[in-house]
Amino acid sequence: MIVHVNTQGARILREGRHLLVKKEADIYHTLFPHRLEQLLIYGNVSLTPSALKLLFRENIDTVFLRQDGRFVGRLAVDEGKNVLLRKAQFRLSDDDPFCLRASRAMVSGKLANMVVLLQRIKRSRDSREAGKAAVQVKEILDQLPKADNLESLRGLEGQAAVCYFAGFRAGLDRDFGFRKRVRRPPTDPVNSVLSLLYTLLLNRIIAAVRVAGLDPYPGVFHALDYGRFSLPLDLIEEFRTPVADTLTLSLFNLGVLKEKDFFTLQVEETLDLPQEEEDAIDRACADPLGRMGMPEESEDVSDLEGDQFVEREEEPQTPTGKPPVRLYPEAFRRLLTAFEKKLQTEFYHPVACRRMTYAETTIFQARQYRRLVEGEIAEYTPFLLR
Secondary structure (H helix, E strand, O other), X not given: OEEEEOOOOOEEEEEOOEXXXXXXXXXXEEEOHHHOOEEEEEOOOEEOHHHHHHHHHOOOEEEEEOOOOOEEEEOOOOOOOOHHHHHHHHHHXXXXXXXXXXXXXXXXXXXHXXXXXXXXXXXXXXXXXHHHHHHHHHHHHHHHHHOOOHXXXXXXXXXXXXXXXXXXXXXXXXXXXXXXXXXXOOOOHHHHHHHHHHHHHHHHHHHHHHHOOOOOOOOOOOOOOOOOOHHHHHHOHHHHHHHHHHHHHHHHHOOOOOHHHEEOOOOOOOXXXXXXXXXXXXXXXXOOOOOOOOOOOOOOOOOOXXXXXXXXXXXXXXXOOOOOOEEOHHHHHHHHHHHHHHHOOEEEEOOOOEEEEHHHHHHHHXXXXXXXXXOOOOOOOOOOOO
């Protein structure tokens, strides 16, 4: 179970073998550590020493974020005890042919998913812009086998990202000021939501990597760097479009998020969700593209501070001089609710040969990478949007 605590002024305290989330005399949640996979704490929420010790003892991945969703830090929990597996991970991170082969599979999955979404936008909206972008990304996808080193592969992936977002904006009912991907800081509502969703998604991938018993630091595509979780940054690539990008289109196109939900000044206190907003979120998750008439057959880490989560989906950006755009707390809660519902969406996974949720798929893909490291499989198969 993944739990988000964003009630400002709340305290998390221990009572016996469980945790309580309280504000004054009101109890908001009762948390049972044996059911808890990850705890995400937003803004002004405090932990008592006894609660902190229980989280450490139960090895719960506990993430701290600002009230607007920007990453702050996480509790240092024990890594997997399989030393031989971790040793193999680090050894293979220095194996250039292995890194190139695995990275090519991951990037091909990312670009293939981009093409699928762009083609849906083209068909549903008769968009020449999306069609052109789909052709461009497909051409880059076809060039991946020719990339004979990681730098070339990274260059192709960066080119594809620029083409993709030029077509992605055609999927919006309104552009909301979105022209291209701008990350640090996001300067329009669409970029702000993309950044938040990529942040939330990355934290789920980190949890999946730990569930699989892998060390999050040594990856294959993202270079090793001090404090960087390279493996989750690798594995998130194929999930950006199916989870975060499609949900972004839904949130705006179905009116779950509107321009009035964003600000550039001080945020105010969180409000409760009206029932009509809950219903809108349900519709957004049922229709991943939001009124685009292209239902799925079965049914990206951006604004993080510090070097640990540096991503590279485009060339480094120079400061825009524009103030960052953020969500009001009540709208942020709607986004969190929609994100969690999106992760519970079921579809048929062709590699697993069964139905599973997006949340389960993150763990399946992490475990598949572990099998690759341990030599049980010869190739990594990315998750593909159908």
